[in-house]
Amino acid sequence: MKKIIRKWAIRISATVILCVALLLTFVMNPSLLYAHETVQGNFRIHHQKPLDPLWFARIDQASALLKNSELYDDSSSSMNICLNDGSKYPALLAFLQGSAFGRGFHNKIVLHGVHDVGANFNQWHERRWNLTQLIAHEAVHCLQFNKYGLWKSRPIANIPNWKWEGYPEYISRQNIDQLSLTLNINRLQGKESSDDHSWIDYEDGTGSSLMYFKYWLLVKYCIEVRQMSFDSLIKDSTDHDQLWKEMMNWHSDQKRITGQVSHKNSH
Numbered sequence: 246m247k248k249i250i251r252k253w254a255i256r257i258s259a260t261v262i263l264c265v266a267l268l269l270t271f272v273m274n275p276s277l278l279y280a281h282e283t284v285q286g287n288f289r290i291h292h293q294k295p296l297d298p299l300w301f302a303r304i305d306q307a308s309a310l311l312k313n314s315e316l317y318d319d320s321s322s323s324m325n326i327c328l329n330d331g332s333k334y335p336a337l338l339a340f341l342q343g344s345a346f347g348r349g350f351h352n353k354i355v356l357h358g359v360h361d362v363g364a365n366f367n368q369w370h371e372r373r374w375n376l377t378q379l380i381a382h383e384a385v386h387c388l389q390f391n392k393y394g395l396w397k398s399r400p401i402a403n404i405p406n407w408k409w410e411g412y413p414e415y416i417s418r419q420n421i422d423q424l425s426l427t428l429n430i431n432r433l434q435g436k437e438s439s440d441d442h443s444w445i446d447y448e449d450g451t452g453s454s455l456m457y458f459k460y461w462l463l464v465k466y467c468i469e470v471r472q473m474s475f476d477s478l479i480k481d482s483t484d485h486d487q488l489w490k491e492m493m494n495w496h497s498d499q500k501r502i503t504g505q506v507s508h509k510n511s512h
Contacts (some may be wrong), residue, residue, distance in 0.1 A: 271337060275327045275353065278334040287323045293331035299362045307380035307417075314416045315474055316388035324387050326380065327355045346374045349383030349413075351390055356380070366451050372444060375451040378417040385413035404479050411460030412475050414453070415468060418461060422448040426465050427503075430496045433462065466492040 276282055279291040285301050286308060304326065311317050329335040338348055338355045346369045348355040356379065358369035366373040389409070390398050399409045423429065436445050436455065446452040453461075467473045467488065473481065 271334070272341070273351070275325055275332075275334045278337070279327070279332045287319075288326055289324070290326045290328065291332070291334070292328045297362050303362055303365065303377050303380065306377040307384060310377070310381040310417055310419055311384055311388065313419070314385060314388060315476070316385070316392045323352060324384055325353045327353060328360065329356050329358065330360070345369070346372075347379050347383045349386030352387050354380060354383040354387065356383075365449075373451045374453065375420075375447070375449060378420075378451075381417035382413040385416050389413075405485060407460040407463060407485060408475075408479050410457060411462075411464030412478075414457055414461035415464045418453075420447065420449060426462065426469060427496060427499050429458075429462060429465075430493070433458065463488060463492060466495070470495060 271277055275291045279293055281292050281294075281296070283290045283292065283296050285304050288304050288308070290296060290300060290304070327334050327338075335355055335357050339345075339357060342348055344357055346356075346358055346367055348357070356367060358367045358374075360367055360376060362376060365376045367376045367379050368374075389412070393402070395401060398404075399406070432445065433455075443455055444452050445455050445458045463485070464478070467478050467481075468475070470492075
């Protein structure tokens with residue numbers, strides 16, 4: 246009886262190991278599940294259908310955003326972009342990691358949702374994310390992995406999510422209406438008085454979750470006002486709530502100073 250149990254245990258273990266190995270093979274080699282791949286600079290685009298040439302412009306725009314990151318270097322910019330245009334690969338990743346606008350891991354950027362490359366947005370359910378910024382956001386996760394490795398990256402490393410997700414938002418959100426920290430905190434305060442507390446809209450018709458928006462503001466404050474690098478930020482032990490209070494006090498001071506200047510100018 247023991248021999249039979251042991252035999253079946255070995256068989257089941259071997260089957261599990263084989264299944265895991267197959268999954269890893271497909272996850273790490275997306276070309277196995279795509280009909281085509283096209284190279285644009287340091288990016289390899291995996292696609293099932295003929296590729297719209299506008300993708301080249303979007304990828305170039307995202308690449309330009311990445312160069313503002315301290316994590317960027319030419320050797321770390323080789324990435325795979327996996328489109329959701331009929332391949333089973335995005336569905337496989339959604340099964341393993343959950344569905345979202347996109348995922349960035351290792352050197353792979355996986356886009357879920359419906360792409361409108363001409364209008365420059367990715368739609369997931371009823372929401373829209375700027376496509377160029379989404380590519381850049383997920384690419385920064387690849388840069389983080391390249392810099393810190395598997396064991397020092399989330400989710401294995403104990404790095405607060407607001408830092409890990411806020412930094413890709415900081416690098417990617419560079420539209421004109423997104424540059425001023427003061428104006429975006431004003432936008433947050435206006436949003437918090439409304440009925441919708443889950444999503445915030447930008448002027449181009451896209452947006453982001455309110456949670457990611459808050460992550461972004463706090464990282465933006467740490468980098469631009471506190472003059473911190475991302476590396477020093479993830480090593481910093483200052484409490485999130487303390488930093489948030491500090492940022493809001495700074496914002497109040499900025500509004501007061503601006504009000505005083507406007508009052509003087511009116512005389």
